[in-house]
Amino acid sequence: MDEVFRALADGSRRSLLDRLHARNGQTLNELCEGLDMTRQAVTKHLAILEQASLVTTFKHGREKLHYLNPVPIHQIGERWIKKFERGKLAALSDLKRQLEKRDE
Amino acid sequence: MDEVFRALADGSRRSLLDRLHARNGQTLNELCEGLDMTRQAVTKHLAILEQASLVTTFKHGREKLHYLNPVPIHQIGERWIKKFERGKLAALSDLKRQLEKRDE
DNA sequence: ATAATAGGCAACCAAATAGTTGCATGTCAA
DNA sequence: TTGACATGCAACTATTTGGTTGCCTATTAT
Numbered sequence: 001m002d003e004v005f006r007a008l009a010d011g012s013r014r015s016l017l018d019r020l021h022a023r024n025g026q027t028l029n030e031l032c033e034g035l036d037m038t039r040q041a042v043t044k045h046l047a048i049l050e051q052a053s054l055v056t057t058f059k060h061g062r063e064k065l066h067y068l069n070p071v072p073i074h075q076i077g078e079r080w081i082k083k084f085e086r087g088k089l090a091a092l093s094d095l096k097r098q099l100e101k102r103d104e
Numbered sequence: 105m106d107e108v109f110r111a112l113a114d115g116s117r118r119s120l121l122d123r124l125h126a127r128n129g130q131t132l133n134e135l136c137e138g139l140d141m142t143r144q145a146v147t148k149h150l151a152i153l154e155q156a157s158l159v160t161t162f163k164h165g166r167e168k169l170h171y172l173n174p175v176p177i178h179q180i181g182e183r184w185i186k187k188f189e190r191g192k193l194a195a196l197s198d199l200k201r202q203l204e205k206r207d208e
Numbered sequence: 209a210t211a212a213t214a215g216g217c218a219a220c221c222a223a224a225t226a227g228t229t230g231c232a233t234g235t236c237a238a
Numbered sequence: 239t240t241g242a243c244a245t246g247c248a249a250c251t252a253t254t255t256g257g258t259t260g261c262c263t264a265t266t267a268t
Contacts, residue, residue: 002115005112005113005115005118006113008109008112008113009109009110009112009113010225010226011106011109012226014109017188021187021188021191021195024194024195024198025198025202027244027245028244028245029243029244029245037226037227038227038228038229039244039245040227040228040229040246040247041226041227041228043245043246044225044226044227045226056199056202058202058205059245061234061235061236061244062234062235062236062243062244062245063235063244063245064244064245065202067195067198067199067202068188068195068198068199069195069199070188070189070191070192070195070196071196073185073188073189074185074188074189074192076185077181077185077186077189080118081177081178081180081181081185082181083125084121084125084172084174084177084178085174085177085178085181087125087174088174088178090128091125091128091171091172091173091174092174092175094128094129094171094172095160095171095172095173098129098160098162098169098171101162114255114256116256131214131215132214132215133213133214133215141256141257142257142258142259143214143215144216144217144257144258144259145256145257145258147215147216148255148256148257149256165214165264165265165266166213166214166215166264166265166266167213167214167215167265168214168215209268210267210268211266211267211268212265212266212267212268213264213265213266213267214263214264214265214266215262215263215264215265216261216262216263216264217260217261217262217263218259218260218261218262219258219259219260220257220258220259220260221256221257221258221259222255222256222257222258223254223255223256223257224253224254224255224256225252225253225254225255226251226252226253226254227250227251227252227253228249228250228251228252229248229249229250229251230247230248230249230250231246231247231248232245232246232247232248233244233245233246233247234243234244234245234246235242235243235244235245236241236242236243236244237240237241237242237243238239238240238241238242
C-alpha cells in the first residue's frame, strides 16, 4: 500500500497511468512520445509503477508492452478513501463549527 | 491535487490523518504522543497536510487544534479513482489475455 | 511575578528522488 | 550479415525530503 501511494505521488507517473488508461499495452517508446524527459527517466518511473504493481509488463520481441493493473487503485479506493468517506459529514460539521466560533 | 497526492505519499502523514479521523480536533502535543519522532518533525508533517488542505487548524489560546478536511480525499475518490474504475474490467481482461499468451 | 506549558523558527544533516549522459545488449529487417 | 531500432545498465548530479538540535515566543497556572 505504501509503495502505491509513493508511486502515485509523482505527477509524471500519474500521467503515465493516464496514458495507459487511454490506450493499454503501449511500448516504452510510445509512452515516451511528447514527454519532456529522456527515455531513461521514463523507464525509471515505469519501474516504480511496476514495483507498486500498478503496471505489468510483457516482453514481445524487442518491445516491452505496458499494461495497467487496476487492482491497487481500486484497493486504495476501497481500503482508504472509503474509510474517510465514513465520518466525512461529521468532519465537515466540526470544521464549520470551528469556523463560526472563530468569528465570535 | 498534486499537493494532496504528495502529502498522502508519506506513511507518517497518513497515520496522522488516521488519528484525526479517530478523534478530530487534537492539539499538536496530542498528535505527537506515542510517535517515534520529535515534535518539530510532526509540525512539519502537519504543515504539509495543511498546505494540501487536508487539515485545517485553529488557535485556541496557546493550543493549536487540528481538524480533518475531508474534501480533498473525497475529490481524489471522485476525480481520480473513479476514472480508473471505469475501464477496470477491460484492463483486467487485457492483463489476463497477455498472461495467457505468455504460456503459449 | 514567575515557572511551566504549547508551540514556532531557523540552521543543519543524511538519505532519497528525479533527472541526466554514455555505453551495452538484444532483436529485427534489408 | 550488418545496420537500425528498442530497451537495459551504471555512474553521476542537483534538489527535495524527513528528520534533528537549539533557542525563542506566547499563554496559562500557581
